[in-house]
Amino acid sequence: MVAYTIRRLLLMVALLFALTAAVFFLFNMLPGDPARLTCGKACSPSVIEANRHRLGYDQPILTQYGQFLGGIFFGRTFSSDSPQPIVCNAPCLGYSYSRHQQVLTMILNAAPVTFWLAVGAFVVWISISILLGIFAALNHGRWPDRLVMGISLVGYSLPSFFIGLLLIFFVILKFNWLPFPAYVSPFVNPVGFLKTMILPWIVLAFLNTAFYMRLTRNQVLETFHEDYVRTARAKGLPERTIVVKHALRAGLTPLVTAAGMDLAALLGGAVITESIFSLPGLGSLAVNSVLQSDLPLITGITLFSSTLIIFANLVVDLLYAFLDPRVTIA
């Protein structure tokens, strides 16, 4: 187990390294001269050259990559010839010249919003899908099952931005049931927070609910056919005990692991939901960085969210190995 863990950790480090390289080189192929972007009308060639130098874009790409990696581990300094150079402490993901802010600061400012969005949606979709999934499984083949599965199918088929727009159109614009979304921290104004987040949670949970509902139903149905459940039935145990103690516990393990991965992906930014509701999270930060061609910011966010995913991958794998002795640890 220890050896397995160490191996996985090493693998993660290697993967992260490959990832930084891939992200960095991919994005440095982007169009637009970053130095030209920092310089307005007085863009004589010498000014562009000076800016390119100041931003480090005159270095060979490998050197730039080295500086970028160095920044992550040891920090770095930008604009060292300005009266107040910008010191960026490790882990330094870069400095956005269009926002005049450190990339990490911006990511950390946006992260709580995405966190609340993801966690809230997670709670919504897990609770609803488990309840409805079991309900459907218990009524297997009858109309409640068909109804639940039908809803799930339609839900699964709707693009999430379509659902979001419909909700905005009816709930906010048409009937004024909720105010226009304006994010506030739950610690500052819990009511306002809930009013803003309820629709995004629904939108984000929608697709996953549909998926997990089916997963739950099928898992539970499958376990009904397992020997130990049949044995329990034969022993005359009450149906409730069978469902809760046996079928559920065994059936939901894969569901939980899958949910872990999905949650991690969401924590990296729910691009569409955040854009639709103008939530100041990582997803909309990412979209804006792309629209503004803010290279350091794009690179930073991509790295941040893929690191989350890789890390979650590791945790889930380890947990799985820990919980399920059948996984070969060889």
Added chain:
Amino acid sequence: MGGLTTRWSRIASLGAVVALVAGACGGSSATSAPPASTAPSTGASTAPSAAASTAPSASAAASGPKSGGTVYLLTQAQQFDQVDPQRAYTGEDMAFFQATIYRSLEAYTISPDNTKASQLTPDLATDLGTPSNGAKTWTFTLRDGVTFQDGSPITCADVKYGTSRTFATDVISGGPTYAIQYLDIPSNKDGSSQYPGPYKATAAQQALFDKAVTCSADNKTITFNLNQPVADFNYTVTLGFSPVPKAADTGESYGVAKPPVASGPYEVQSYQTGNGGKMILVRNPNWSQASDPYRHPYPDQWEVDFGLDPQVMDQRMIQSTGNDQTALMYGGIMPQDLATVFVDPNTAQPQYAGRVVNGYDPYARYIWINVQKITNQKIREAMAVALDRASYRKIAGGEFVGDLADGVIKPNLGMDYAPTNMWTTMFGQAIPDGGDPAFAKQLISQSGAAAPTLTFNYADTPTYGKIAAAVQASLQAAGFTVNLAPIPPGNYYSTVFDPKKAGDFGIGGWGADWPNASTVIPPLFTVKGGWDLSQANDPTFNTAVAAANAETDRPTQAKDWQALNTEAMQKVWAIPTLFGKASLIMGSGLATGTGANGGLYIWGPYGSNPYGDVYVK
């Protein structure tokens, strides 16, 4: 001026919608929808429809302006393009900052009347400045009792230091550069100034600047020595000549990392960028009305809300409930909401009377033609003749977004504007608004060349996509083949200014920096001007421009600009499309001090909201 950024972004986003548009320089982000404004427009204006405020309600004016309350400013942008007084160059930003946190030597008059608004009022200075030496030397004297937010006096040294920052083009980028252009400091071979700004200057280099800008012994009088006569240099000092205390300067991050040092009636309490970000301005305790007769800071507080969805903003402004009652919106109403609030451009729907207005923004919009690629003038003429300008305007949003243009000088530039007759007689026959494909084909056959395949550049937003389709359709009707080459909005101008990447023709726009076409014709059609999308470089034309620039008799100069505007159109370096207009809206709980019946108006100089004139009812 117009400020690069805005100019860029605005233009990139004419009538645009959801797509965020990013300005090229410094990554400005943009406003949505129809152009609202930006750069100081110009002035002397006899502008036909300028600020046609709509029949306002009678109740507002009765009580008169009063102090107090918070005014909210809603914007789609993620942050201000620039907060630094030397770098802000977006009309709307400049209008806002100069009304709230920054003072400069001179300011534009607060008035709904365009002609009046385009005239200067002394701000930090006691008068409109004194030219001497044939307008090659300008002197301004500071008022008594003017202070920064910490109570320290604003001196000549502060104005001088602020001015010097413009020269550090690698750090203080994106702002207006008239200081570099006009101050009497020698240039390097490539045209850059020998003075590299205060951060890196050697003693000798600093001496160059100290010679060009001098302070009197009492530190109250500042003298600018110019390299050429500039008859309206006092207009120039509204652009990037604001004071900055040297001790507080942090270079690149000035005004962002820490609040900038305010000189106006408000100071920055907090500034957070991004979606959900806010800038909060509170009263500056050390500002005194006695030292500033120009401003009337009615509200107690300003709150700028960043990163809002443009559609949501429109709905909030229209419904105007809660805090939105005292809100203004950066940028205009989107085309799809116009019918809700307007009957026609000059008339509001009754319940919105006084709250909405449609009038000139600072921009003239055009389609540039790269004359280095399309060298045959007859071909360019055919392109202009074929273009369906009526569809162009309808797609952009109809008569609300502008009048059909006949040149790049806009009527609100006052005496510099004269009809060019481009669409009536210039090409020998009248050209209908919808284009004349048959005549265009004729011109192509006269050109002696086959109709070329053309590449059309535009910022990749839904509205421009549709406009591009109309451009393509109308030119193809005349026999051209048109390939569409959209560019991500944030990269638009940096791409089309790159000769290797630019297409054959594309969308452009420009607003004058102050009411003189010297801030229009030279930038647009001379290489040194900085906005020469057409790549025009005609020696005769350049000479004529230099002569017009040097002309000190204003009416004569106006005639020169008119002629040059006509000449540029004759050579079809650009196809003028629209004299842009903006549609603004304010909350139901606001009124203006000087607007008719307290109604909203477009403040001419910057084509902006009248920030210096709004109060909470």
Added chain:
Amino acid sequence: MVGRSLREIIWARLRRDRVAMICLVILVVYYLIGILGPVVAGILNDSPYTLHPDLISEMGGKPIAAYGGISAAHPLGVEWGTGRDILAQLLFGLRISLVISTVATLMTVVLGVVIGIVAGYSRGVTDNFLGRLMDLILAFPFLLIVMSLSGVLTQRLTQLGVPEGNASRILYLILVMSFFGWPYLARIVRGQVLSLREREFVEASVAMGAGRRRILFSEILPNLWAPILVYATLTLPNYIGLEAALSFLGVGVLPPDVTFGSMLANSVTYVNVVPTYLFIPGTALVILVVSFNLLGDSLRDALDPKGVH
């Protein structure tokens, strides 16, 4: 022979499934319209490229007739600002939507199956490498990467000789969808192969000295088609939705061409004033996607040897 009779059983099961048959009919109709769209539009005497400036007003470009300009000539209305016919756009848009999703699905399946089989069969170093490659690809924030690289990669495609404009944009969409999509299928296939190769008939072939390629493609592949078919049927509607999402984020085809996705994305602006812009392509898209998903479900049930669900 075994395969054939199995196929017959499955077909018989499907035939009994009324929902599946309805979906199949709907899908056939959709594909027919996709293929014949221009013909239909021709019969209607309109094309999605024709501007109708006379149908829109100066009021911000609003269609003059009510409900987005609905009239006898334009039964679904016309586009804001341009007056282009919505029905014609729908007919042409379906075609591009189907091309993108179908080709992307095919590419995903080919990539996923080939790599999945190779990984599952070879095990060892190759498997390990491919596994990590899949991890890496799946770790990328897909939407972000697709958005930020669209400009530069579309340019690259143009330089490689793909026609400028929508040809390269469509190809880009297909490429990124399949590039980021194959690992999911490859994982499934790999798992199947791992268990298949332990089965007797494969071991028998190995014992009989059959070549590797023969074992892979003659013995293993035929046993995979059921899960692959189900996966493909469920991936295709996914890609239709994905294309819509990407359009919404600004990565999609350019006007005057449209897809269901770009029509939906453009409708966002007008949702408050002309909701039909949202509902028309939205309904068309949802019917298409639901049909695919239902059919995929029924297929899965029909193919399930246990026949439980």
